[in-house]
Amino acid sequence: MGLRHAAARRLRARAHHALLARHAVRRASRPRLRDPRLPVRRLLRDDLQGPEAGDGVTLGVRLGVDGRELRPGVRTGIRRYVTEVLRAASRAGWPCVVYGDGSTVVDETLPGVATRVLAGRLTQVWDQVRLPRALREDGATVFLSPYYKGPLAAPCPVVLTIHDLFFIGYPGRRRRLHDATLIRLARLYARRAAAIVTDSEHSRREIAARLGIDPARVTVIPVALGPEFRAPAPPAPGRDGIASSYILYVGNFRPHKNLPRLLAAYAALPAALRAAHALVLAGGDRAGRPLLEARARELGVADRVVFAGLVADRDLPGLYAGATVAVLPSLEEGFGLPALEAMACGTPVVVSNRGALPELVADAGLVADAARPEEIAGALARVLADGGLRAELRRRGLARASLYTADRTAGRVLELLARVAGSPR
The missing domain is CATH 3.40.50.2000 (Glycogen Phosphorylase B;)
Structure with a gap:
């Protein structure tokens, strides 16, 4: 019996050392660009020493953005929207962290914008576990989602972007159970969000009616031209x-x-x-x-x-x-x-x-x-x-x-984010 216990202890010790070794190798081999904490902390330090508020910078805003749409070969309105907001935030001197997966590519020439890659293939785990943890570690004061969903347990206010509700049932599709689940989730995300951005008054009315929220919480900011x-x-x-x-x-x-x-x-x-x-x-x-x-x-x-x-x-x-x-x-x-x-x-x-x-x-x-x-x-x-x-x-x-310029659209998004960042959670 004593020999069995000793052998078991040796096996557990070997397994423990092997696990530590693998962890050390992963940490040592992780590219520095992907290191989530060092760039973010440097950005936060630079923000404290950056331009004064009179230069158009809202001091204290630390923006987190869902950047999973920023993939090579993707040409969507959502990608354009995220890109223009990041450019405007960079010009304003805001420190930004773009959260993505292994395929996310961010313009590295934008000052003050860092990328943090979060592992995980399951979308819900990424959204509701890894992302809130990263936002907390990075000290984000506001988070922008270009989708109808966001982290429910975020440590900061969340701003959703709902372009329309057509993902919940459209002509030719019969998925009643799926759509019923989506509408329940969309209502939950919308009610937890600090604010919602949409593209038109039509969408604003539809979002308020179908998701059961106060229309005053939905801000219309039209899409900009590329x-x-x-x-x-x-x-x-x-x-x-x-x-x-x-x-x-x-x-x-x-x-x-x-x-x-x-x-x-x-x-x-x-x-x-x-x-x-x-x-x-x-x-x-x-x-x-x-x-x-x-x-x-x-x-x-x-x-x-x-x-x-x-x-x-x-x-x-x-x-x-x-x-x-x-x-x-x-x-x-x-x-x-x-x-x-x-x-x-x-x-x-x-x-x-x-x-x-x-x-x-x-x-x-x-x-x-x-x-x-x-x-x-x-x-x-x-x-x-x-x-x-x-x-x-x-x-x-x-x-x-001529009324739909990228600068005007991104500027209005930044105004909303700054206002939400200063509101109580």
């Missing part, structure tokens, strides 16, 4: 398969984008207008394309519909500028960024009467009923046939787009 849209773009030289005159749609091919009705509207145009103007569908996804190709064949317009695929950010302004008209016929939009991008490029727009699109476009575009292809066709025909109308819509669209 840097590639800050100067007028010349029309792009012809891409493969794209005619010199075309109607342009930019976006994904999900059911709420209402593209079958757009194809029906295109088929309803007079033959002369179809002959002069192709329909270009840019963006999309492989899963949705076969159904749209089949629908175009059924309508007899397959030879006039061009699937342009994904378009790089740098090429988008030229593609918009070359279009005779851009169209966004969605059944629901929390904002409608492609319509704004088109207006910024001087391209007339036709949008649906759903969601935030009428609010975004105002009097700078034509609005048609999303459920009536013939009405969409009528609006497109008016723009295609009337040069004077196109010129007026171009003028109004450029003026409208």
